[in-house]
Amino acid sequence: MLIYMIFIIMFMFMIGNMIFVSKKKHLLIMLMSLEFIVLSLYFLLMLYLMNIMFNxxxxxxxxxxxxxxGALGLSILISMIRTHGNDYFQSFNLI
Structure with a gap:
């Protein structure tokens, strides 16, 4: 049972990484995939701490x-939308 849960969590982590790498066009999608990765890491940490009977x-x-x-990411997204009008990385000049 524990092996299946770890497999599902690792699958969640890999899917989040694939979305993060493939969808570089919108900042909002990248932030959502980062939150998905963090959620899978939270589940993995919870399983590990429950397994070793730790606080x-x-x-x-x-x-x-x-x-x-998440709050920092949303503040960057809001400031980018206010200055540029959208969350495309193509319209954002880094120079």
């Missing part, structure tokens, strides 16, 4: 850092 305080720290990462 779940690390999960709370991980969730706090995940929320901070």
């Amino acid at each position: 779940m305080y690390m999960l709370m720290i991980f969730l706090v850092l995940t929320v901070c990462e």
Whole structure:
């Protein structure tokens, strides 16, 4: 049972990475795939900590850092939409 759950979580992680690498056009899709990757890592960390009978305080720290990462990503997305009008990377000049 545990092996199947680990396989599903690793499959989620790989799908999130494939979406992140293949969809470089929109910032919103990239942020969603990053959140999907973090969610799969959260599940994997939860299974690992439950398996070794460890405290779940690390999960709370991980969730706090995940929320901070999501808030930073949304603030970048909002500022990009306000300045350029869309979230395409093609219209965003890095120079």
